Amino acid sequence: MADSPLYFKRSSRNAKNCQIWDISNLKENLGDDMCKSLLFCYALQGCDTTSHLAHISRGVALKKLPTFTKQADVFSSQHLTKEEIINAGESVMVTLYNGSAVVGLHKLRYQRFSEKVHKSLPVESQRLPPLQQLLHITVSASIARFSNGKV
Numbered sequence: 001m002a003d004s005p006l007y008f009k010r011s012s013r014n015a016k017n018c019q020i021w022d023i024s025n026l027k028e029n030l031g032d033d034m035c036k037s038l039l040f041c042y043a044l045q046g047c048d049t050t051s052h053l054a055h056i057s058r059g060v061a062l063k064k065l066p067t068f069t070k071q072a073d074v075f076s077s078q079h080l081t082k083e084e085i086i087n088a089g090e091s092v093m094v095t096l097y098n099g100s101a102v103v104g105l106h107k108l109r110y111q112r113f114s115e116k117v118h119k120s121l122p123v124e125s126q127r128l129p130p131l132q133q134l135l136h137i138t139v140s141a142s143i144a145r146f147s148n149g150k151v
Contacts, residue, residue: 094108
């Protein structure tokens with residue numbers, strides 16, 4: 001059964017736009033690291049238990065996924081501290097919002113705010129990177145949920 005091909009069919013209302021993918025071929029082309037990170041990307045971009053990131057599309061996250069596969073691995077590890085998980089999450093957020101690796105989420109948010117004020121553009125808080133404190137709360141809640149409050 002493991003050697004049997006597996007296909008995914010994406011239907012649309014228009015029969016001409018029907019797409020079929022060979023999952024085994026897709027997995028081989030993406031590689032193991034990328035495949036492991038796909039679930040992380042899905043959860044990051046909003047799924048059953050998480051809200052989506054404002055103004056970061058799934059396409060953007062998928063394109064940037066190769067740049068944060070190492071951080072995505074952190075979330076599948078079982079022996080990390082809460083601080084290590086928060087740092088990895090912050091690093092991913094900075095990457096998604098086109099920030100520098102040396103700039104934290106707090107500084108990136110301030111930079112984006114300052115850029116808009118300097119250019120006399122309206123500042124919409126939902127278009128700024130998320131608050132660092134909010135990331136800490138979200139990660140803490142997720143850890144508690146998945147560990148049944150053992151953190």
